[in-house]
Amino acid sequence: MDERKRDSIVAYLRRRMAELGIAPEDVAASIAADQEKIRAARYRDAFGNTWDGKGNIPQWVVQATSAGQSLEHFAISEPTEAQRKTRPMVDWGDDPFAGSRLATVKTEHVGAA
Known part of the structure; x- marks a missing residue:
């Protein structure tokens, strides 16, 4: 942009x-x-649904485990040091929407002028 x-x-x-x-x-x-809320989440599925592991089990977890998937498959792990190093360093100091969904970088579409 x-x-x-x-x-x-x-x-x-x-x-x-x-x-x-x-x-x-x-x-x-x-x-x-x-x-x-995202940091508190312990489990996440491919659609972005999260659960902190407390309270009632959400329907997406019930369905996945009933289908034979283990709960640990959805466990959110801390990024490894190698994963942290591969992320580009960005200076968000002057961006008023830093860290928000409004500041995400979108790749350009192929064939866009």
Whole structure:
């Protein structure tokens, strides 16, 4: 995404946030809550469903284990040192939406002009 397009999207989002009365702190708190929920998860399936291993067993776990899959297959493990090193280093210092879904990098489509 080029810089002009990115700046345009950021300006649009800031304008809409102001119209709806959403403060940047509200967005940051929501993101922090989402990240905490993700960190608390112990199991995840291919569709992104998560479970912390406490309380009632969710339907996706029941279905998978009934089909013969082990619960440990869905266990979330900490990334290894090699996996951490392969991630590109990005400076998010100037990005107001750093760490949010709005800041994810999308690959360009083949054949796009």
